[in-house]
Amino acid sequence: MATALRTLQLFPFVSLAPHPTPIDELSRLRAALGPDCPRLLMKRDDLLSFGQGGNKVRKMQTVAAEARKAGADMLITCGGVQSNHARVTAATGAVLGMRVVLVANGAKPATLTGNARLDALFGAKVRYVPSREDRNTMMATVADEARAQGRRPFIVSLGASTPTGALGFARGVEELVASPHRPTAIIHATSSGGTQAGLIIGCALFGVKTRIIGISADDPSASLSATIAELLGGAALTLGAQPSTLGADAALEVDDTFVGGGYGVPTPESTDALQLVARTEGIVLDPVYTAKAMAGLLARARGGEWRRDDTVLFWHTGGVPGYFA
Ligand SMILES: Cc1ncc(COP(=O)(O)O)c(C=O)c1O
Known part of the structure; x- marks a missing residue:
């Protein structure tokens, strides 16, 4: 103990x-x-x-250390359009100098509000998918594309859980x-x-x-x-x-x-x-x-x-x- x-x-x-x-x-x-x-x-x-x-900051403090240890220069994660976790991942990428791509299930909003507005402010890029079930495949695709461009992406699991x-x-x-x-x-x-x-x-x-x-x-x-x-x-x-x-x-x-x-x-x-x-x-x-x-x-x-x-x-x-x- x-x-x-x-x-x-x-x-x-x-x-x-x-x-x-x-x-x-x-x-x-x-x-x-x-x-x-x-x-x-x-x-x-x-x-x-x-x-x-919010709670995602606490979880991100250890997950970001894991990403750094893996030599990542890019974070990829997923959630709903209004995901708090996605917003904290976007802010983490900003402060650590890492590119961030968020995979959001749902339609691209006509006007960005709440967390989605903050995601853009923190400089994250968003890829929209129709449903929750499409998120993991899209995250893998984004990671493959990034690796092909010489980047070192790190996938942060849903909710950093x-x-x-x-x-x-x-x-x-x-x-x-x-x-x-x-x-x-x-x-x-x-x-x-x-x-x-x-x-x-x-x-x-x-x-x-x-x-x-x-x-x-x-x-x-x-x-x-x-x-x-x-x-x-x-x-x-x-x-x-x-x-x-x-x-x-x-x-x-x-x-x-x-x-x-x-x-x-x-x-x-x-x-x-x-x-x-x-x-x-x-x-x-x-x-x-x-x-x-x-x-x-x-x-x-x-x-x-x-x-x-x-x-x-x-x-x-x-x-x-x-x-x-
Ligand atoms: C504000 C808020 N509270 C609670 C939770 C639940 O936390 P967890 O996903 O760790 O169960 C979340 C996460 O989705 C959240 O954004």
């Missing part, structure tokens, strides 16, 4: 933003939820001061350990699994005993849990640790009951959550991920899942440019 922790702390890392991010007390939101509401905290990764922030990316996120738990807070539960948005895997690894290695509840933005609980389990296994191999040391034998909590009509489709609960947090705390959530995760937190708090003296930490994973899409 001590060896695995040390390996994590020494893992190759490109610093893209200063840490730690703040942990804010949400006292007005708590008051709005009534006298039985637990203490509410928010870890402000939306405020990571690079590329408009690889064992390496998860280890980047895991390091963020050290910031929680350094704070006075010991939450009963951590709630966050989950989609490609790297953030939840990272939180599980980080909490296991830094000795934080808490529940980690991922609220899915799209996929069913069973498939997302399988992805997270695979990431935990891969991270264990990378660190040379037993999977159980990284929390892989604990029950995974992935809640898919707040997805509603699907990825990026707001629900009445997510719209209410977005407005309530904005109007009590002056904090902006994003409609695709964090508003649905907050809807999950609010429903659980209102349903009496926790006691008044419990502490629930919402890990704000960013995505705020998506609000302006």
